[in-house]
Amino acid sequence: MQQFQRLFPHEKVRPVQGQMMEDVFDALSAKKHIIMHAPTGIGKTVSALVPALEVAKKEGLTIFFLTSRQTQHHIVIETLKKMKQKQGIAVKAADVVGKRGMCSQDGAEAFHSGEFHDYCRKLREDQQCEFYANTKKGNSQALTVQAKRTMEELKLLVPLHVEETNQEARKARLCPYEMAIELGKEAQVIIADYYYLFNEGIRTSFFHKVDKEMGKAIVIVDEAHNLPERIRNLATEKLSTFILERAIAEAKKMEKDELVPLLENLLSQLQKTLKDNANDGEEMKNNGEMKISKEEAIDIVKQTHDDYDSLVEELIELGQEVQAASKRSYLLSVGRFLQAWQGEDEGYCRILSAQDKGFSLAYRCLDPSLMSRDVFKACYASVLMSGTLKPTAMYKDILGVDGAIEKEYPNPFPKRNRLTLVVPRTTTKFLQRNEAQYKDIAVWCSGISDGVPGNVALFFPSYFMRDAVYRHFHGLCARKMFVEKPKLTKEEKKNFIERFSAQKNAALLGVSTGSFGEGLDMPGVLKGVVIVGLPLQKPTLEIVSLIGYYDKRFGKGWDYGYVFPAITRCLQNAGRCIRSEHDRGVIVFLDERYARQNYLGCFPKDWEMVVDARFAPHLEGFFSGKGEEQQ
DSSP, rough: GGTTTTTSSSSSOOOHHHHHHHHHHHHHHOOOOEEEETTSSHHHHHHHHHHHHHHHHHHTOOOEESSHHHHHHHHHHHHHHHHHHHHOOOOOOOOOOOOOHOOOOOTGGGHHHHHHHHHHHHHHHOOOOOOOOOOOOOTSBBOOOHHHHHHHHHHHHSSHHHHHHHHHHHTTOOHHHHHHEEEEEOOOOEETHHHHHHHHHHHHHHHHHHTTOOGGEEEEEEGGHHHHHHHHHTTTTTEEEEHHHHHHHHHHTTTOTTHHHHHHHHHHHHHHHHHHTTSSSHHHHHHHHEEHHHHHHHHHHHHOOSSSHHHHHHHHHHHHHHHHHHHHOOHHHHHHHHHHHSOTTTTTEEEEEEEEEEEEEEEEEEEHHHHHHHHHHSSEEEEEEETOOOSHHHHHHHHHTTOEEEOOOOOOOOOOGGEEEOOOOOOOOGGSSHHHHHHHHHHHHHHHHTTSSSSSEEOOOOOOHHHHHHHHHHHHOOOOOOOTTOOOOHHHHHHHHHHHHHHEEEEEEEEETTTSSSSOOOOTTTTEEEEEEEOOOOHOOOOOOHHHHHHHHHHHIIIIIIIIIHHHHHHHTTTOOOTTTTTTTEEEEGGGGGHHHHHHHOOOOOOEEEOSHHHHHHHHHHHHHHHHHOO
């Protein structure tokens, strides 16, 4: 621990934290990868940063701290600021979000992320961006005199939150993104989203701009349980009725008459294919989806245009013209989808599915290691960490982190502060869903909630299930109800939580994968969390394909593609309850399946799971302190 005193920004080391820092230091010093299940309360950010900085300083490396949430960006920068305040060491850092999120142009937020790059490039090429023109000299990458002056001022202020960089750059009428890139050139730590490293095109461009090399990069992946799905989404392309209809309108407006019948034929033939197969098999009947081959879609295009590649090129060029004028182009979306459609079959699936107003055609990535393996192979070393990174072996496999060290750390909070209870009654299993079951679940939820003296949160597998239970629950439970709505804005989430936190005996009814199932931090507010049912994903063709793919690769398709992701969601939900060493609360898993050994075995080793349908005595003993006395 002595070797970390130079940078450690807090007065004392938390339980388990010292061991975690030693493990990270040893792994990085040996140029190895380390995958860590590290529960809330250990202090993961500082435990990874301090040893990483020591290794980086010695070896002349740059740390890339990757996270999917801007709140975590703040935590990293605040940690670095505390190092500066306590130890007098100013770590050079650059906090970077997506270029669109840093843009000072009016209306930049209206773009989809994929469209913004072309829009920005066009503005720069046509010298229509005042902010960029004030930052860079003509076509060169050299800074203007004004930008150099501001950069010297920024260097004195580092480390800066991205909002602070934006503010300082805008005051000087400079491009915030380009100024952050300049900070990145000298940075010891760069904080960014996953896609800056795991999208090959973005990574190549970004590393060139900041003048860094993968072989000299320590990669820290925070909340790494999210990484596989994020990569799969990054590598997925979609086409829909909506996109095609608007592309047709665009072609007509541009008087590109030769494209109109081609796009109309593609639209009608995909609809016909879906309709013709609508009665083929139970899977298609239930889910409205079917697999489609690469050749089938290409053949539809070739019915009206023999040269597929030249068509793709034409659509992309036209789309870029439209985008330059109106900021968005659906012709460009079609062109890029058809370009991606020619990709490999291995590690992907191709699915045509019905939607409320038409169809969706997806070229869906199944294998995140197709993009991540090269990153981990090329970087100096890496740290993957999360409070729900279980089992670590799964992430090692599916991300292709060869030779990684695996560590699981115990919860640092006092065990007496947590009761983990499995109530093996009711189920959300699909075949047993009916009104009587919904009412039964509501009765159990009401009884459990009544036994908790304080605010509770109940998480359901879906909005449908939540609403079906709520119809009965609100008449049984006297608590004030807070019912989460889907797709809440950032401001709506904030207001919702503020109103809920102000209550003393309320119930929040949310969804496992909704706005509050992960990332919600309300220390001292929740006294109980109830996870209702198993949040297993609907067995769509994609999930079935994922299970089959992981079965072929690892012999663990059911676990990797279906069961373990559901347990991860459960652990995330459970983690909303106890956020500090002072919190005390109960976590209840309500479903008969949780009592089975194959599910119980998925929970952390240090959790003492009590399995008993007679929940009332356990709750009473825990909250009265009798349970603590017995321990």
